[in-house]
Amino acid sequence: MSRVPFYVLVGTLLAIGIVLTAFRYFHYDVPFTPGEQRQVWEVEAQINFDADNGPVRVDLALPANQPGFRLLTENTASSGYGLSYLREDNARHAQWAIRQANGPQQLYYSAQFLVTDGEEAFLAEPPPLQRDIAWARPYDTAAREVIDQAHARSADAFTFTRELIKAFTDQRQGENARLLLSQYERPVLLTRLLNQADVHARIVSGLTLEDGRRRQALTSWLQVFENDKWVLINPRTGEQGKPENLLLWEAKGNAVLEVQGGSDSRVSFSMLRHNEPASVAVRNQFADDTLLNFSIHSLPIEEQALFKTILLIPIGALVVVLLRVLVGLETSGTFMPVLIALAFIQTTLLTGLVGFLLVVAVGLVIRSYLSRLNLLLVARVSAVIITVIAIISVFSVMAYRFGLNAGLTITFFPMIILSWTIERMSILWEEEGPKEVLKQGFGSLLTAVLAYLAMNNPWVRHITFNFLGVQLILMAVILLLGNYTGYRLLELRRFQPLAKDD
Amino acid sequence: MWATPAKLQAKGIIGMNRRNIRYIGRYNDRRLYPLVDDKLQTKLLAKRYGITTPDLIGTVTTQFGVKHVAEMVEAYPGFVIKPAKGSGGKGILVVERQQDGGYIKPSGTRIERQDLERHVSNILSGLYSLGGSPDVALIESLIAFDEVFAAYTYEGVPDIRVIVFRGYPVMAMMRLSTAASDGKANLHQGAVGVGLDITTGTALRGVQFNRPRDDHPDTGHGLASLQVPGWDALLHLAASCYEMTGLGYLGTDMVLDRHHGPMLLELNARPGLAIQMANGEGLRRRLDLIEKQPEPRSVEARVAFAQQHFARQGELAATA
Numbered sequence: 001m002s003r004v005p006f007y008v009l010v011g012t013l014l015a016i017g018i019v020l021t022a023f024r025y026f027h028y029d030v031p032f033t034p035g036e037q038r039q040v041w042e043v044e045a046q047i048n049f050d051a052d053n054g055p056v057r058v059d060l061a062l063p064a065n066q067p068g069f070r071l072l073t074e075n076t077a078s079s080g081y082g083l084s085y086l087r088e089d090n091a092r093h094a095q096w097a098i099r100q101a102n103g104p105q106q107l108y109y110s111a112q113f114l115v116t117d118g119e120e121a122f123l124a125e126p127p128p129l130q131r132d133i134a135w136a137r138p139y140d141t142a143a144r145e146v147i148d149q150a151h152a153r154s155a156d157a158f159t160f161t162r163e164l165i166k167a168f169t170d171q172r173q174g175e176n177a178r179l180l181l182s183q184y185e186r187p188v189l190l191t192r193l194l195n196q197a198d199v200h201a202r203i204v205s206g207l208t209l210e211d212g213r214r215r216q217a218l219t220s221w222l223q224v225f226e227n228d229k230w231v232l233i234n235p236r237t238g239e240q241g242k243p244e245n246l247l248l249w250e251a252k253g254n255a256v257l258e259v260q261g262g263s264d265s266r267v268s269f270s271m272l273r274h275n276e277p278a279s280v281a282v283r284n285q286f287a288d289d290t291l292l293n294f295s296i297h298s299l300p301i302e303e304q305a306l307f308k309t310i311l312l313i314p315i316g317a318l319v320v321v322l323l324r325v326l327v328g329l330e331t332s333g334t335f336m337p338v339l340i341a342l343a344f345i346q347t348t349l350l351t352g353l354v355g356f357l358l359v360v361a362v363g364l365v366i367r368s369y370l371s372r373l374n375l376l377l378v379a380r381v382s383a384v385i386i387t388v389i390a391i392i393s394v395f396s397v398m399a400y401r402f403g404l405n406a407g408l409t410i411t412f413f414p415m416i417i418l419s420w421t422i423e424r425m426s427i428l429w430e431e432e433g434p435k436e437v438l439k440q441g442f443g444s445l446l447t448a449v450l451a452y453l454a455m456n457n458p459w460v461r462h463i464t465f466n467f468l469g470v471q472l473i474l475m476a477v478i479l480l481l482g483n484y485t486g487y488r489l490l491e492l493r494r495f496q497p498l499a500k501d502d
Numbered sequence: 503m504w505a506t507p508a509k510l511q512a513k514g515i516i517g518m519n520r521r522n523i524r525y526i527g528r529y530n531d532r533r534l535y536p537l538v539d540d541k542l543q544t545k546l547l548a549k550r551y552g553i554t555t556p557d558l559i560g561t562v563t564t565q566f567g568v569k570h571v572a573e574m575v576e577a578y579p580g581f582v583i584k585p586a587k588g589s590g591g592k593g594i595l596v597v598e599r600q601q602d603g604g605y606i607k608p609s610g611t612r613i614e615r616q617d618l619e620r621h622v623s624n625i626l627s628g629l630y631s632l633g634g635s636p637d638v639a640l641i642e643s644l645i646a647f648d649e650v651f652a653a654y655t656y657e658g659v660p661d662i663r664v665i666v667f668r669g670y671p672v673m674a675m676m677r678l679s680t681a682a683s684d685g686k687a688n689l690h691q692g693a694v695g696v697g698l699d700i701t702t703g704t705a706l707r708g709v710q711f712n713r714p715r716d717d718h719p720d721t722g723h724g725l726a727s728l729q730v731p732g733w734d735a736l737l738h739l740a741a742s743c744y745e746m747t748g749l750g751y752l753g754t755d756m757v758l759d760r761h762h763g764p765m766l767l768e769l770n771a772r773p774g775l776a777i778q779m780a781n782g783e784g785l786r787r788r789l790d791l792i793e794k795q796p797e798p799r800s801v802e803a804r805v806a807f808a809q810q811h812f813a814r815q816g817e818l819a820a821t822a
């Protein structure tokens with residue numbers, strides 16, 4: 001009988017699990033540790049304009065996910081305005097509209113951005129070349145001369161752009177440059193010149209993020225394309241590359257703000273930086289509905305909380321498998337310790353342990369009386385269940401009276417499981433004596449405590465909750481453990497007399 | 503205190519995990535388990551194959567029948583009640599004799615009729631069976647064990663366990679109950695395990711609580727002189743259980759009855775590993791040798807093969 005299919009299965013599970021996990025880590029920036037702090041920028045755009053006493057439509061370009069920044073949440077505030085988010089050829093914008101408005105108006109848009117280490121470049125479609133660039137009379141020769149000069153001193157689109165910008169910086173400004181600048185704004189002028197020289201380029205708007213700044217304006221940047229690549233060039237200095245704290249607000253070369261039915265419109269920005277635990281940041285992420293981002297976070301908060309516990313159960317099962325297969329610990333009821341451990345999570349360890357021992361001890365005493373009544377098993381176990389409920393109620397009331405609020409959590413114990421535990425222990429006591437009861441009871445409690453420690457570990461909770469792929473890895477590990485033919489730890493002691501004599 | 507895995511490996515000791523995966527998982531078809539997990543089925547099967555088992559006095563299958571237990575056993579001085587699907591000695595009630603309407607256990611404690619009925623009722627409810635599923639109570643006649651063992655046991659029937667692998671008897675031991683084991687032949691409760699030579703059926707080594715012993719703790723009788731009479735017949739009985747059940751890795755529990763000779767007490771599809779302790783030897787070498795043997799051979803050939811290859815010298819000090 002071949003083991004190949006088994007290893008193929010385990011390998012597949014491992015591979016899928018690791019890929020899913022890596023995908024969550026690399027692509028969605030979910031960190032592996034819960035305590036990790038992530039920077040989050042809170043950016044607010046404030047739009048001001050005067051309405052002309054009539055219908056108003058306001059369009060604001062919105063930023064998208066980009067290397068270095070991931071959009072977490074966004075909100076708007078705009079009393080009386082209808083709002084819709086629109087998407088036009090890959091650019092998002094918000095559109096406010098109102099039938100009738102007059103006087104100064106204020107609209108707000110705010111967004112949270114998670115800072116990511118965005119190394120990889122993102123692709124952007126180069127804009128079409130503007131062919132019909134018309135220059136008025138003296139400017140056309142000036143432009144041609146500037147272009148020719150820069151062309152002679154450069155090798156490709158990027159160096160050409162830099163040379164061009166250099167021609168307009170103060171010290172070396174020639175006559176041609178001064179003439180052109182007198183007529184055109186610098187970024188506009190530069191794109192015109194670039195287009196004229198057959199270089200794909202456009203103006204994009206970015207926001208320089210600095211903590212606590214208010215009333216900031218967007219700055220213009222030149223996006224210059226050559227072949228598949230593009231770079232961002234500062235039109236004021238000629239510096240190439242995107243500064244780390246530059247958030248591209250509008251990256252399509254369109255207008256940032258358009259107001260119809262109003263005048264004197266402007267948009268200003270304020271921003272705030274704060275650090276959040278990564279888990280919080282992750283929770284705030286938009287749930288993309290792709291299959292690969294299959295995540296519990298897309299569920300409502302309440303279901304999430306439930307899943308948080310459910311996803312821990314495989315960890316408890318793993319602990320049981322480890323203790324049974326590798327250590328050889330005996331427990332009463334294979335997975336009973338996992339259920340007890342789940343209860344411990346609710347009660348905290350010490351309260352849980354004390355509560356468990358109290359309930360089982362009192363239960364055993366009462367059970368020993370029941371055994372004298374000569375009852376059928378089902379009736380007896382049912383009686384034990386009721387007894388357990390009674391014990392738990394009495395303890396809760398007592399704990400409350402004594403001001404021990406922790407005692408109230410005792411109700412989290414799985415009562416039916418406890419009853420069976422008591423029944424089994426009681427039989428074990430009658431059949432094999434108290435020693436065996438202590439042994440199995442100790443094994444069960446130790447397993448429960450270890451399972452609790454594993455399941456309550458913040459790191460484990462973080463990993464199981466945020467990386468569903470880990471479940472597949474756990475599955476593969478458990479399958480592999482089920483295939484382990486080596487000795488158990490306790491067997492090294494059990495068979496020790498056999499190894500000794502020689 | 504602890505042995506290293508390498509040392510155990512070198513000695514050919516088999517651990518639980520290996521037993522479960524390599525032997526039970528590979529050689530025991532799950533569908534055949536009910537044949538041995540249910541003692542009633544084992545009994546009926548044995549009857550068909552002409553293998554003797556303790557006489558069946560009767561079975562109780564309904565709570566209604568519980569009231570008739572006393573009538574059923576009336577004619578028998580000694581009897582045993584056991585759950586059909588029990589294991590590890592759980593739920594076994596041995597009654598040695600009846601006295602004034604009460605029942606006397608081997609330890610001398612007396613129980614009443616209602617205790618008896620409650621016990622049967624518990625068995626039916628599934629208290630002693632795996633997973634708590636409803637069960638059937640078997641009532642068997644008491645085995646009168648062979649007098650040669652009288653000096654080696656205390657308050658209980660000694661039984662002989664032979665591990666049968668692919669039909670070959672590979673290792674054997676005798677379990678002697680002691681005062682510490684409360685008249686039950688369970689090793690972990692303090693019964694003495696005595697490894698037996700496959701060739702001759704003589705004692706090799708004794709252990710109690712994992713420590714070597716040369717004599718019975720209660721009777722004080724030396725174990726070196728222990729020899730199972732009719733050993734070959736007993737090995738044949740054990741080996742033929744392979745054909746009977748089809749299970750490749752099998753624990754056969756047998757007793758020697760004073761009147762009827764070797765009897766099959768029960769079969770086990772998951773026999774324990776304590777037999778290695780009693781023999782002072784790992785199973786691995788023997789199992790490896792058997793795995794190399796070609797398939798079908800007669801019972802006689804298999805027993806002869808085992809007796810030829812697994813001969814050993816005793817390690818017991820000869821005491822009085």
Ligand SMILES: Nc1ncnc2c1ncn2[C@@H]1O[C@H](COP(=O)(O)OP(=O)(O)O)[C@@H](O)[C@H]1O
Nearest residue numbers: 556582589590591592642643644645659687768
């Ligand atoms: N018919 C019987 N007569 C006397 N003792 C018995 C009888 N049946 C069982 N026993 C005793 O009970 C022990 C366990 O019985 P067994 O049938 O092997 O059940 P289990 O599957 O629980 O081991 C035996 O080792 C033997 O000591």
Ligand SMILES: [Mg+2]
Nearest residue numbers: 590591755768
């Ligand atoms: Mg048995």
